[in-house]
Amino acid sequence: MKIVQRPDLKQMSTLKMGGQALAAYFPQDYLGLEALGKIWPELGPDVLILGRGSNILFQDGIRGFSIIVWEKRDDPVVTDGIEGKVMVQVDSGMSLPGLLGWCAKHGLTGLEGLAGIPGRLGGAIAMNAGSYGAETGDALKSVTVWTPDSGIVEISRDGFEAGYRKFRLKYMPEPFLILKACFCFEKSDSVTVRSKMNKYYSLKKKSQPILKNTCGCVFKNPDKLEPAGLLLEKAGFRGKTRGGVCFSAQHSNFLVNLGRGGSREALELISEARDAVLRISGARLELEIKVV
Ligand SMILES: Cc1cc2nc3c(=O)[nH]c(=O)nc-3n(C[C@H](O)[C@H](O)[C@H](O)COP(=O)(O)OP(=O)(O)OC[C@H]3O[C@@H](n4cnc5c(N)ncnc54)[C@H](O)[C@@H]3O)c2cc1C
Numbered sequence: 260m261k262i263v264q265r266p267d268l269k270q271m272s273t274l275k276m277g278g279q280a281l282a283a284y285f286p287q288d289y290l291g292l293e294a295l296g297k298i299w300p301e302l303g304p305d306v307l308i309l310g311r312g313s314n315i316l317f318q319d320g321i322r323g324f325s326i327i328v329w330e331k332r333d334d335p336v337v338t339d340g341i342e343g344k345v346m347v348q349v350d351s352g353m354s355l356p357g358l359l360g361w362c363a364k365h366g367l368t369g370l371e372g373l374a375g376i377p378g379r380l381g382g383a384i385a386m387n388a389g390s391y392g393a394e395t396g397d398a399l400k401s402v403t404v405w406t407p408d409s410g411i412v413e414i415s416r417d418g419f420e421a422g423y424r425k426f427r428l429k430y431m432p433e434p435f436l437i438l439k440a441c442f443c444f445e446k447s448d449s450v451t452v453r454s455k456m457n458k459y460y461s462l463k464k465k466s467q468p469i470l471k472n473t474c475g476c477v478f479k480n481p482d483k484l485e486p487a488g489l490l491l492e493k494a495g496f497r498g499k500t501r502g503g504v505c506f507s508a509q510h511s512n513f514l515v516n517l518g519r520g521g522s523r524e525a526l527e528l529i530s531e532a533r534d535a536v537l538r539i540s541g542a543r544l545e546l547e548i549k550v551v
Pocket residue numbers: 273307308309310311312313314315329351375376377378379380381382383384385386387388389390435436437438467468469470473474475476549
């Protein structure tokens with residue numbers, strides 16, 4: 260198992276912000292998980308399971324947690340197929356864009372709306388990442404997880420819940436490491452799937468700063484109210500800058516690191532925005548990003 264002491268959190272998140280964690284552990288295979296289980300009690304209570312860090316704001320300074328990353332990403336395996344449907348097993352260390360590319364190549368439909376979302380599959384499942392009407396959990400049939408107490412367990416659809424930007428195992432506490440997932444995709448053809456992905460990617464690129472250092476949407480959209488981006492815009496936060504960070508002028512709910520932004524100014528800006536939206540629209544915005 261690869262171990263990195265005091266890893267640089269800037270390199271582990273797409274926002275490129277943060278100090279150092281205590282250590283990062285990269286189990287490469289099932290033997291690595293066994294080794295991790297043995298040293299688990301030494302890691303302390305604060306352990307962060309990390310994917311690509313595309314939905315995370317790391318704070319500056321030495322943080323008191325250790326990080327676990329599962330990078331295994333063998334090619335997806337087709338396990339079954341009936342009546343126009345195909346069951347596919349995928350390692351959670353695979354990147355979401357990589358899985359979409361594989362689906363396009365094999366003409367499998369279901370995830371096209373997720374084009375342009377970065378991160379690994381494990382993070383997409385844990386966040387139930389979604390866009391343009393598609394959510395990661397829609398076609399998900401089972402997940403295989405590891406915990407230090409239970410080892411490796413496969414959990415079928417009735418053992419988990421996936422909702423708006425949340426995923427929960429019904430009978431197992433956190434933290435759990437998602438190792439792989441089984442999806443049921445419908446058959447289509449490569450040209451159709453690829454052209455839908457291209458369409459959604461272009462829409463995203465036009466409306467969101469997807470090529471900047473960002474962590475995606477800061478706030479969840481509140482239930483039955485206007486989207487968080489619109490509420491932020493009404494409160495005057497489109498393009499609002501503090502030091503090295505800003506809410507994007509392209510999409511008010513995206514926080515962008517302009518280069519040397521620190522977590523203090525980022526958190527101040529987020530807090531100011533939340534207060535302003537409450538004052539102006541009466542909406543209590545809830546964070547979508549994880550602040551650690
Ligand atoms: C430019 C940009 C655009 C984005 N657009 C969208 C969008 O349209 N829709 C959307 O929903 N999100 C979007 N996001 C947010 C983010 O990309 C998604 O939430 C993504 O799926 C997170 O994956 P990750 O691997 O980066 O997870 P991380 O950020 O590393 O982790 C996110 C959460 O998942 C947990 N986690 C990660 N891996 C595992 C694992 N293997 N097992 C258990 N738990 C795990 C972490 O503990 C954490 O709680 C965007 C982000 C960016 C930067």
